[in-house]
Amino acid sequence: MLFPKAALYAGACAILLAACSEPAPSGKAASSATQTPATPAPMAANGPPPEVVTHDQPVERQAIEASVSLVARPIDMAVWQASPPSPQARRDAMIRAQVLLARAHFSPGVIDGQDGGNVKNAIAAFEAAHDLPVDGVMDPAVWAALAKDEQPAVTDYIITPEDVKGPFLAAIPTDYKEMAKLPALGFTSASEALAEKFHMDEALLKALNPGVDLATPGARIVVAALGPDKLPATVTRIEVDKTRRQVRAYGDGDLLLAVYPATVGSSERPAPAGEWAVRATAPNPTYTYDPSRLTFGKAAQGKLTIKAGPNNPVGGTWIDLTKDTFGIHGTPDPRLVGKVASHGCVRLTNWDVRQLSLAVKKGTKVDFVGVEKS
Numbered sequence: 001m002l003f004p005k006a007a008l009y010a011g012a013c014a015i016l017l018a019a020c021s022e023p024a025p026s027g028k029a030a031s032s033a034t035q036t037p038a039t040p041a042p043m044a045a046n047g048p049p050p051e052v053v054t055h056d057q058p059v060e061r062q063a064i065e066a067s068v069s070l071v072a073r074p075i076d077m078a079v080w081q082a083s084p085p086s087p088q089a090r091r092d093a094m095i096r097a098q099v100l101l102a103r104a105h106f107s108p109g110v111i112d113g114q115d116g117g118n119v120k121n122a123i124a125a126f127e128a129a130h131d132l133p134v135d136g137v138m139d140p141a142v143w144a145a146l147a148k149d150e151q152p153a154v155t156d157y158i159i160t161p162e163d164v165k166g167p168f169l170a171a172i173p174t175d176y177k178e179m180a181k182l183p184a185l186g187f188t189s190a191s192e193a194l195a196e197k198f199h200m201d202e203a204l205l206k207a208l209n210p211g212v213d214l215a216t217p218g219a220r221i222v223v224a225a226l227g228p229d230k231l232p233a234t235v236t237r238i239e240v241d242k243t244r245r246q247v248r249a250y251g252d253g254d255l256l257l258a259v260y261p262a263t264v265g266s267s268e269r270p271a272p273a274g275e276w277a278v279r280a281t282a283p284n285p286t287y288t289y290d291p292s293r294l295t296f297g298k299a300a301q302g303k304l305t306i307k308a309g310p311n312n313p314v315g316g317t318w319i320d321l322t323k324d325t326f327g328i329h330g331t332p333d334p335r336l337v338g339k340v341a342s343h344g345c346v347r348l349t350n351w352d353v354r355q356l357s358l359a360v361k362k363g364t365k366v367d368f369v370g371v372e373k374s
Contacts, residue, residue: 064151064225071208072222076152080143094119095204095224097138099153100146101126102199103227105258107352110334111224112201118261118338121246125259154208155225157198161217164190172311172332176289176304185309185332190215196310198223199351201335231257231359238278238360240264240328240346242271243370245338247328247348249356260356261338263331263347270372271346276323278364281357284308285318285329316350317357321366328366329353 066076078093091113098108098119106126109118124136130145169188173179187193191214195202200223206214208222233251235258240247242264249258264271287306310316315330330350331337337349348356 064155066152067154067156067222069156069208069220069222072152072154072156075154078153079147080138080140096153097143097146099224099226100149102224103149103151104146105227105231107258107260107349109261109337109349109352110201111199112204112335116339117245121244121261121338122259125246125248125256129256152225154222156220157223159190159194159214159217159219159221163194163197164215164217166190168193169311176306176313179306179313180289180304182307184307185311187311194221194223196334196350199226199334199349200224229355229358231355233257233359234361235356235359235364237365237367238328238356240271240366240368241370242368242372247346247352247356249359257359258356260348260352262328263337263339263345264372271368272323272326273368276321276326276366276368278360278362278366279320279322280362281360282318282320283354283357284316285312285314287313310350314345315347315353317353319353319357319360328356 066072074088075092075095078089078096080093080097081089084090084093094115095111095113098111098113101108101119101122102111104126106122106129107118108122120136123138123142124134126132126146127134127136127142132141132145167186168190169182169186171188172185173182179185187196191202191205194214195205198205205221205223212219212221214221231249231251233255235249236252237250237254238247239250240262245262245264247260247262248256249260251257286308289304289306306312308316310330311332313332314327315332317330319328321327326345328346328348330353331347334349334351337347
């Protein structure tokens with residue numbers, strides 16, 4: 001979807017030193033918010049532009065099949081109510097709202113069926129783009145605009161052997177030295193892998209599929225019905241809003257293409273200011289902990305290289321900026337995006353930063369605005 005530029009918000013990230021490596025088993029969650037960067041290798045800097053459609057080529061949306069599960073219908077039929085009749089009715093309406101926001105490219109972050117700051121910021125951006133009063137609060141007008149997308153919010157998915165083959169880690173260490181011993185920072189379970197695949201909180205995935213063994217190929221499960229992976233046009237400018245903890249992507253003519261919740265720097269370690277640019281993108285980056293360039297961690301352990309994978313401290317994708325040691329990257333724990341301060345970085349969920357990386361190219365402008373929250 002394309003939206004005219006509106007009075008929204010933007011954010012930024014500072015990372016220190018990350019290097020691209022070969023792809024490793026993808027993985028999610030379980031690290032904390034103490035992340036830092038890696039040194040980006042010159043990967044994709046001079047390659048062809050991403051394959052995205054232009055403004056006059058709207059993204060084709062495939063029809064979404066409704067789930068046959070009994071838990072799906074209340075979600076797909078949910079309507080917004082100021083005073084819902086039950087906690088489940090509130091949750092079902094919030095699941096639908098989060099999915100519809102995500103499909104419209106106003107990302108709420110992780111889909112968890114809960115209200116919160118990321119949802120409010122997504123609603124505020126949606127309101128501004130649709131010329132509605134901006135307060136970040138769901139109301140009949142916002143709901144009516146979202147509900148123009150009448151496709152199901154959830155759908156069925158058959159678990160494949162690929163989903164459950166692993167290898168899975170027993171646990172993700174919190175100590176960088178222990179992380180550096182691992183061959184890859186992958187998932188700890190099939191349920192983690194599936195939750196990230198469908199941009200969902202693992203607890204919600206399990207709640208929607210009671211009694212289902214999520215490690216069984218062939219099992220039918222209820223998942224969020226996501227929209228296209230790609231944005232509808234090439235991103236020509238990124239705006240990082242430190243105050244709103246939000247990243248906004250614009251196309252030609254400053255048309256708003258997407259809005260993402262972000263973790264940004266802190267007052268102690270602020271993100272940069274001013275205008276920079278994308279230098280390169282790196283899928284599956286390794287992470288280098290270099291105590292000579294960082295002010296946290298155990299310096300006595302020396303320089304460490306942590307292998308790739310979505311549980312890597314910088315997640316599954318790195319967007320390198322022309323500001324040295326700074327970038328926009330993923331995270332091992334999508335639940336914390338937008339909710340905690342960082343060591344100067346700009347952190348998005350792994351799926352949001354991947355989507356953004358596929359729509360930028362070398363030279364894409366990156367503007368940092370606002371002031372960090374402590």
